[in-house]
Amino acid sequence: MSHFGNIDKHPQITTIGGHNVIGGLSHVYHCNYYNAYLQMTVLLTQGMGDHNPERLLTDSVTALVQLLKQRGYSELDLLHEFAYCGFGMLQQLNDNTWETPHSHYGKTSCLHSKPQKNCYFTSGYLQGLLEKRVEETECKLLGAPKDKFMVFDEAIKVENYLTRTFELQTTIPERFAFEGCQDFSTRVDEEKIIAGLKTVPLYGQYGPDETGLIEVFGAILTNQFMGYYNRVSYETYFALRDAGVPAADSKEMFIQAGHVCAFNTFGRIMNSPEWYNVVVAMCETKEDWLHSMIAVINMLGWGIYRVEKMDSEQELIVRVYNSYEGVGFRRMYPPTDDKNMSFLAMGATLGLVHLLWKVDIRNKPALTPTFYVEQFNHPDNSYQVEQTHAIAAGDDYDRFIVSK
Amino acid sequence: MIEKNLYTINMGALLYALNTNRTKQGLIEIEHALIASKLGILFALKTNAYVNFKRETIELNDAQLIALHEIFEQHFNARMTEEIRALVIIQESQPEKADIHQLVPSSRTRTTGFFSKIKGFLRMRPEVQESPA
Numbered sequence: 001m002s003h004f005g006n007i008d009k010h011p012q013i014t015t016i017g018g019h020n021v022i023g024g025l026s027h028v029y030h031c032n033y034y035n036a037y038l039q040m041t042v043l044l045t046q047g048m049g050d051h052n053p054e055r056l057l058t059d060s061v062t063a064l065v066q067l068l069k070q071r072g073y074s075e076l077d078l079l080h081e082f083a084y085c086g087f088g089m090l091q092q093l094n095d096n097t098w099e100t101p102h103s104h105y106g107k108t109s110c111l112h113s114k115p116q117k118n119c120y121f122t123s124g125y126l127q128g129l130l131e132k133r134v135e136e137t138e139c140k141l142l143g144a145p146k147d148k149f150m151v152f153d154e155a156i157k158v159e160n161y162l163t164r165t166f167e168l169q170t171t172i173p174e175r176f177a178f179e180g181c182q183d184f185s186t187r188v189d190e191e192k193i194i195a196g197l198k199t200v201p202l203y204g205q206y207g208p209d210e211t212g213l214i215e216v217f218g219a220i221l222t223n224q225f226m227g228y229y230n231r232v233s234y235e236t237y238f239a240l241r242d243a244g245v246p247a248a249d250s251k252e253m254f255i256q257a258g259h260v261c262a263f264n265t266f267g268r269i270m271n272s273p274e275w276y277n278v279v280v281a282m283c284e285t286k287e288d289w290l291h292s293m294i295a296v297i298n299m300l301g302w303g304i305y306r307v308e309k310m311d312s313e314q315e316l317i318v319r320v321y322n323s324y325e326g327v328g329f330r331r332m333y334p335p336t337d338d339k340n341m342s343f344l345a346m347g348a349t350l351g352l353v354h355l356l357w358k359v360d361i362r363n364k365p366a367l368t369p370t371f372y373v374e375q376f377n378h379p380d381n382s383y384q385v386e387q388t389h390a391i392a393a394g395d396d397y398d399r400f401i402v403s404k
Numbered sequence: 405m406i407e408k409n410l411y412t413i414n415m416g417a418l419l420y421a422l423n424t425n426r427t428k429q430g431l432i433e434i435e436h437a438l439i440a441s442k443l444g445i446l447f448a449l450k451t452n453a454y455v456n457f458k459r460e461t462i463e464l465n466d467a468q469l470i471a472l473h474e475i476f477e478q479h480f481n482a483r484m485t486e487e488i489r490a491l492v493i494i495q496e497s498q499p500e501k502a503d504i505h506q507l508v509p510s511s512r513t514r515t516t517g518f519f520s521k522i523k524g525f526l527r528m529r530p531e532v533q534e535s536p537a
Binding site for chain 1: 426431432433434435437438441442444445446448449452454478479480481
């Protein structure tokens, strides 16, 4: 039975504990800015002994596509899913060549060196689909009209890395209804926000005239495999640590990627017509805006965010149940002693606070790189973030304190 | 014991110079904090030594200065020879205990130092190329 068998060619999506599961694998929404920044961070380790970041970026998705095939995905299902999740349109030219006229990773790069081929993810996806080694030969980022991929007559060997069992938590407390939670008073209706924003098409379309991209809120989104993000992030982090880079420096780029993500994704959502149509009427204060954005985050597959405390302009404490980084870590590695391991969530919660208490997104600033550098990420009036609880370290939830 | 050159560099000026170099080439400016973070990681991976590039000034030896120059070229698309030459303050030669791999005479240290190594980069090209005979 096809996984994309219905009329709309949409896959079956199961939402459980804040995870959006497609084909048995959790997916999370992120924007092109985050994806480009994360890929840049992973590629910092180029030329570092046995660690091969290009292979990491490629093979990490190959293993996931192989899992989907084991679960009954056909080739057509995989082509549909590639487009549905916003990666672009895959087309076969002949036995040895594929191309993407439009692709997420061929569109944006955050590298500061000479431009280079960028579509490691697409190569890896094709590898899983074809069970053969694939390399990108032409990339739009280098001026080519389309990204092109060569298929080599060479079988691939990629190991599954989701080797540990870790179940999602299903008994998650309701909003504002758990021990230790502040007594909040807000008109923000989380269900209404979710219902309103569900009308936004957060998927790409497969077809000859389609791009297979998700272009919304002034950004380009992907509904990426959770396992992919976790694999490339943590393997890079461990490689940096093994090479002697201090923990704080090794984490910083990943946390900063979350901060960039908040600025671009949250910021653009909070500047969007959809936000103004659905959300703003419920909001009287900056704190209402924070509660509202937390409601949106709970749609993204990042887990369930629950605000524990909010002291205006001073401190925000958030718990995250089933955080995708914590769950992902436990599905790959044994528990760690380090509590500060959910890098994306640390940067994102810090960024969320900066959007309201530092730059005030309600004034609709243009979210330009200059604005990011000169105001949003400027050290003046900045907050700091600390993770006190971590699923990766055996806790029931992640917990973050953002404070002055 | 051998002698090694030590160079002091003001990081603010260096990062400003890097962005100036990039913008002259039509490349985008990069946030100073991001440059410093990337430099910290790339430098550690390349040299097995950690330097905090977020500080106001840094001190590097010859080999480290060469490594920094290479990182700028490879990872930031900027050949920073002139800028580094203009910004470094050369301290007096510092005696330093060397391990067996660093045992080179001081005179050789000087000829293989940063400015010697980059001499080729500074050679001016003639404006009009001579035609082959």
